[in-house]
Amino acid sequence: MFQFMKQPPSVLLPLLRSPFQGELLAWLFLHPDEEYAQVELARRFSVSASTVTREVDRLAAAGLVAERRFxxxxxxxxxxxxxxxxxxxxxxxxxxxxxAVLGEHLSEVAAVEEAYIYGSWAARYSGEPGRVPNDVDVLVVGAVDEDDLYDAARAAERRLGREVNMRRLSRDVWESSGGDPFLETVRSRPLVRLKIEKRDVR
Known part of the structure; x- marks a missing residue:
């Protein structure tokens, strides 16, 4: 998935102590039927086992997560x-x-090579101050079928409660040296890479 790095305090949800706390809670509560080994969570978020332990201890004490030993x-x-x-x-x-949601949905779409969140949401995630955006902009690299991309966006919208805009680019266009004002703007601003897990797709 994305690489978790040390970041300033949460801008997306200032009630939280850290971005990692928000990412962990979002992953757990948006996958409510699943349970995860603590070591798996450390790998997913690229943090140490001790960091996960401390956060899980706090969340368990507050009654927000349940735990069991296996x-x-x-x-x-x-x-x-x-x-x-x-x-x-x-x-x-x-x-x-x-x-927590977009990479999962895009992993089910054939020919997705890379995907990034860009625009205002990516800026907030990266620590730039401002209001939480009303929509999410996603750049998808690969020879993706437009109908499949549309279906993935609508499915993500139902889970996120907000508009999701997906834009497709070929590999050649994405790796071009420049000249496209849209790409120059996107590359000059924060990008959040999504984890695309290769799997059997329709």
Whole structure:
């Protein structure tokens, strides 16, 4: 997935202590039927096991995540029985949800080679101050079928509660040296790379 690096305090959701806290909560609450080993979460977010342990300890103490032991593994999932689960899920979908959801949907689309969030959401994620954007802009690289891309965008919108705009570019155009005002603008601003997992697709 994306590479988690040390960042300034959360701009997308200032109520949270850190961007990692938002990313972890979003992943868990937007996949409520799944549970994850703590070591798997450390790999997914490219952080140390001790960082995950500290965060999970805090979230468990607050009753936001449930845990169980499976051999030597500490398994974690969102606690959807808590009274704040539904509003928290909606809030996380609107803030940190794009990273948790978009790569997953695009992994189901054939011929996607790379994908990036750009524009205002990427700027907020990267720490630039401002309001949380009303939509999310996604750049998809590859010979992707437009109908498949449209379907992926609409599916993501249903989970995120906001408009998702996807723009397709060929590999040659994406790697071109310049001259396109749109590409020059995109490259000059923050980009958030999505993790595209290769799988059997329709």
């Amino acid at each position: 051999g030597n593994l500490r398994m974690i999932r969102a606690d959807t029985d808590t009274v704040v689960a539904r509003p928290l899920t909606e809030l996380l979908a609107l803030t940190y949800g794009p990273v």
